[in-house]
Amino acid sequence: MAGQKQFDKPVGVTAVLPMYPNVVQVVTLKDSPINSFQDLKGKKVSVGSPGSGILATNEVILKTLGLSMEDILPQYLSFGETTDAFRDGSIDAAIVNTAAPAPWIVDLETTHPVKFIPLTSEEIRKFTAEPYYVEAVIEKDAYKSLDADIPTFAVWITLVCQPDLSEDAVYNVVKAIFENGEN
Numbered sequence: 001m002a003g004q005k006q007f008d009k010p011v012g013v014t015a016v017l018p019m020y021p022n023v024v025q026v027v028t029l030k031d032s033p034i035n036s037f038q039d040l041k042g043k044k045v046s047v048g049s050p051g052s053g054i055l056a057t058n059e060v061i062l063k064t065l066g067l068s069m070e071d072i073l074p075q076y077l078s079f080g081e082t083t084d085a086f087r088d089g090s091i092d093a094a095i096v097n098t099a100a101p102a103p104w105i106v107d108l109e110t111t112h113p114v115k116f117i118p119l120t121s122e123e124i125r126k127f128t129a130e131p132y133y134v135e136a137v138i139e140k141d142a143y144k145s146l147d148a149d150i151p152t153f154a155v156w157i158t159l160v161c162q163p164d165l166s167e168d169a170v171y172n173v174v175k176a177i178f179e180n181g182e183n
Contacts, residue, residue, distance in 0.1 A: 030115045048077070049077065054097055138150040
């Protein structure tokens, strides 16, 4: 298959550079009765496209916070499909992990006020005990629907490489990122 390399044995990777935090955002419409993570039970929740990293992460999030895919009515939707599903009333909420502001949420806000569900300190601590999760906030300036920061957590998107990549090649990639990146 084009673009895919088959391996005879597991291949390790080396972390090179943390790029940006993917912020966990639990979103619903402003008039929704959903006010906590546990309120998702029995609701139609967009959890990401089949095979996506968002879906895999959401399975971990649900399990860690005491729910499972069987406790919700999972909807396997892309970002664009999630926006449409909110607009036509076919979902109750979405769990996404992406940078904030997320363009699809900004688009949704043009027609529907949204509400972000804050995670409790206890819920956040269940994740931040692991080194790849960090406390985070969705800053009130990220979305027009917010009037306060929303506590949550994030996972760092990290640039990785094969362990045998030369130090010079890794250096040149990192240098190019720093010299040409916005931040």
